[in-house]
Amino acid sequence: MYIVAALYHFTRFDDPDALRPAIVKICDDHNTKGTLLVAREGINGTVAGTRAGIDALLRHLRQLPDCETLEHKESHASEAPFNRMKVRLKREIVTMGQPDVDPLAGTGHYVEPEDWNDLIAQDDVAVIDTRNDYEVAIGTFKNAIDPETKSFGEFPAWWEANKDRFHNKRVAMFCTGGIRCEKSTNYLLGQGVEEVFHLKGGILKYLERIPEGQSTWDGECFVFDGRVSVGHGLKEGSHKLCYACRRPLQPEDIKRPEYEAGVTCHLCIDETSDKDKARFRDRQKQIVLAHQRGEKHLG
Numbered sequence: 001m002y003i004v005a006a007l008y009h010f011t012r013f014d015d016p017d018a019l020r021p022a023i024v025k026i027c028d029d030h031n032t033k034g035t036l037l038v039a040r041e042g043i044n045g046t047v048a049g050t051r052a053g054i055d056a057l058l059r060h061l062r063q064l065p066d067c068e069t070l071e072h073k074e075s076h077a078s079e080a081p082f083n084r085m086k087v088r089l090k091r092e093i094v095t096m097g098q099p100d101v102d103p104l105a106g107t108g109h110y111v112e113p114e115d116w117n118d119l120i121a122q123d124d125v126a127v128i129d130t131r132n133d134y135e136v137a138i139g140t141f142k143n144a145i146d147p148e149t150k151s152f153g154e155f156p157a158w159w160e161a162n163k164d165r166f167h168n169k170r171v172a173m174f175c176t177g178g179i180r181c182e183k184s185t186n187y188l189l190g191q192g193v194e195e196v197f198h199l200k201g202g203i204l205k206y207l208e209r210i211p212e213g214q215s216t217w218d219g220e221c222f223v224f225d226g227r228v229s230v231g232h233g234l235k236e237g238s239h240k241l242c243y244a245c246r247r248p249l250q251p252e253d254i255k256r257p258e259y260e261a262g263v264t265c266h267l268c269i270d271e272t273s274d275k276d277k278a279r280f281r282d283r284q285k286q287i288v289l290a291h292q293r294g295e296k297h298l299g
Helices: 016-029 051-061 113-120 153-166 179-190 202-209 250-255 276-294
Strands: 002-008 033-039 042-049 072-076 086-088 109-111 125-129 139-141 170-174 196-199 216-219
Touching: 002 051, 002 179, 016 033, 016 051, 016 086, 042 051, 072 202, 109 113, 113 125, 113 170, 113 196, 113 202, 125 139, 153 179, 170 179, 170 202, 179 196, 196 202, 202 216
Parallel strands: 033 086, 109 196, 125 170, 170 196
Antiparallel strands: 002 042, 002 072, 033 042, 139 216
């Protein structure tokens, strides 16, 4: 059983690239794998490993400048959810493309998972899912608004086109782990929205704390690792990933005639060329051969 730790923290790093070697060494020493993004605005990512490995990494991160309050969320995976460790230097730890957005300057009101149901049940509250369309497709809160964005960077344009719908409304926002809402709520405050709320700890913390019988969540939650999705209690979900388009698929989708492992699914069959599909087939062949040798393919 692997411990999966999702984390983020906004702070000021003067030289984020200088942080990478020590982080990589700690992860390598403990065989911890996953992806961490480091930028001038902070750190974000998900990693998996042993109890000792995760604890060693968290200890190190919390010793970085102004990171002592870094929070994380834990779940479990029966198989290794990552094949390698990557620590990447980025312009933003979650890309919104709005230079004036600064979560350190202020965010919406945090709402504990235990208080979320009561808030979103209010008639004057509009609930917005800030995730991408393929994430929303497999699960969301009942009656939540789906902006149908393909990337988080599209959210500001969607808001500008739809803001009149929310006149005299309080706005409650949510995302997977909370990081997108740090930026989206700051953005809305900057747009003049007076009452903005967001789910503290995101969907993951809600599914961890709220019993299924009391939940207003419908479906599963997409996660950016080999498990693909999780459900209530953060139990591993039923979805598989199409490795051509990276979208989540239901078990019945894999039985459809459009599906070819590693090559195409019913969602992307018309989105790629024959040349693309030939390249994907070659990659899939290498994956199968690596598996037969008892190795993991890192492509």
